[in-house]
Structures are given as C-alpha cells and as structure tokens.
Amino acid sequence: MNKRSLGNLETSRRAAILEAAKRLFAARGYHATSVRDIAAAVDLQGGSLYAHIASKEDLLWELVSRAAERFVGGAAAVEAEEPDPRRRLRRLVEAHVAVMTSDPANAVVFHHEWRALPPERRAAIAAQRRTYEAVFRRAIADGVRAGVFQVPDPKFATLLVLSLGNWLYQWYRPDGPLPPEAISARFIELIERALGACCVPPVEPARATASTGNDAAPPRPAGAPPRPNGGAA
CATH class of the missing domain: 1.10.357.10 (Tetracycline Repressor, domain 2)
Structure with missing residues (x-):
C-alpha cells in the first residue's frame, strides 16, 4: 500500500472515530463516554485508538x-x-x-x-x-x-x-x-x-431610476396626515 493510500485510510479512520465520538457525546455526554466506548464503536481496542487521536x-x-x-x-x-x-x-x-x-x-x-x-x-x-x-x-x-x-x-x-x-x-x-x-x-x-416588526414591511433594495426632473413625492407612512394641496412634505 502506497503512502497516499495509507493517508486516505488514516483520514477515513479518523473521520469514523470523530463521528462515533459525536454520536456518543450527544447521547451520553462527554464525561460519561470513555475512550473504550469510542474505540468499540469503530471496532478498535481501547489502546489502539491512541494511534489515531491524541x-x-x-x-x-x-x-x-x-x-x-x-x-x-x-x-x-x-x-x-x-x-x-x-x-x-x-x-x-x-x-x-x-x-x-x-x-x-x-x-x-x-x-x-x-x-x-x-x-x-x-x-x-x-x-x-x-x-x-x-x-x-x-x-x-x-x-x-x-x-x-x-x-x-x-x-x-x-x-x-x-x-x-x-x-x-x-x-x-x-x-x-x-x-x-x-x-x-x-x-x-x-x-x-x-420585536414589534410584524406590521412593518422589509425595506426593498433601492433601484436606480432615470431622473425626469419631476420626481414624485415619496409615499407617506401609514396613518400619516394628508399632505397639503400640492405639497410634497
């Protein structure tokens, strides 16, 4: 077996160990999970696990x-x-x-x-x-x-x-x-x-528009008083 194959095998074995540890830690808790438990989950002897992890x-x-x-x-x-x-x-x-x-x-x-x-x-x-x-x-x-x-x-x-x-x-x-x-x-x-936002629509991204020199007044907020005749404020 060449070095690349050995490296791939080690990577695969470590991934399996990590996956087993994750499942056991989630189910039992870290402190209640032993190294022997993790080793058994990946068909290794307890001491053999240290060949793959610190x-x-x-x-x-x-x-x-x-x-x-x-x-x-x-x-x-x-x-x-x-x-x-x-x-x-x-x-x-x-x-x-x-x-x-x-x-x-x-x-x-x-x-x-x-x-x-x-x-x-x-x-x-x-x-x-x-x-x-x-x-x-x-x-x-x-x-x-x-x-x-x-x-x-x-x-x-x-x-x-x-x-x-x-x-x-x-x-x-x-x-x-x-x-x-x-x-x-x-x-x-x-x-x-x-957060009090249920009735406030999200802001739409600004879109560039060509200026006509006669821009419309911006929309009024809901509930705002009407503008004076011809007013844009």
Whole structure:
C-alpha cells in the first residue's frame, strides 16, 4: 500500500472515530463516554485508538470548534452581504437553523458539552459565542435605529432570539413533521412579533431610476396626515 493510500485510510479512520465520538457525546455526554466506548464503536481496542487521536479531549475540541466556525462564519457572511436589518435578522435565523438541523448531534455537543473543555479552550469557544451573539445584537440595534424593531434593550432581545434558536437541539428530529425551512419561517414570525416588526414591511433594495426632473413625492407612512394641496412634505 502506497503512502497516499495509507493517508486516505488514516483520514477515513479518523473521520469514523470523530463521528462515533459525536454520536456518543450527544447521547451520553462527554464525561460519561470513555475512550473504550469510542474505540468499540469503530471496532478498535481501547489502546489502539491512541494511534489515531491524541486524547478524548481533542475529539471534543474538534467537534465544538468545527460547529463554532460554522455558526460564526455563516453569520459573518450574512452581516457582510445584507444591509437591511430586518432582512439580515431573517437570514441570520435561517442560517442558525440550517447549522442546527444539518448535524443535530454536533449541535447537541456544541451547546451541551463545550463547558467540559479545559479553561483555555473553553475561553476560546466562549469568545466565539460572544462574537456570534454580537452579530445578532447589531442587527437588532440597527433595526431599532431604523424604526423597524420596537424594543428598549437590543441585548436582552438578542438573548431571547438565540434562546429560541438554541433550544432547537432539544426537540428537532430529522424525521419530524417540520422541515428546517418551516421551522425558520415560524421562528421568524415569532421573533418579528416579539420585536414589534410584524406590521412593518422589509425595506426593498433601492433601484436606480432615470431622473425626469419631476420626481414624485415619496409615499407617506401609514396613518400619516394628508399632505397639503400640492405639497410634497
């Protein structure tokens, strides 16, 4: 067997070990899962597992950090692409649900087992969680400034939004009655009502139009008093 084949075999074996660890950590918890349990799940002797991994902790770190990168990376992309705060928050919720539902076992490990990491690694994940939370908080704060959301405390509102989304790992099942798209739609409806945006249409992207020299007056907000005759204010 050549070096490339050996490398591919090792990569495949490590992926199988990581998958087994993920399932066991999600089902039993990190502390209740032994190295022997993980080895047995991939048909290895307990001691043989260390030929492929450095420690059980490294498996947890890889699973948790991989999930953190997906959450933070997806949110950063949405924030960079979407200036409208209401649309941004909608897309953030959709991205959050997508990560949670695309790999439910990893979502369980990320949300439930990350505190089992040692202090330095736990601090790194906590920092990523704060970065992720800040993206949601900025979307809500921008919406408040734009008059789209009606909440007195964007930070508290952010905790509400993420608490709703993070609890998904407790009840979501891939074979359940609601697909991820339907879950996102229901979450968005509830969140927008909670933020006071249920009756405010999202801002449409601006479209360039040729000037005629006789531009029409902008539309009046709903409930605004009528303009004076001929007035544009």
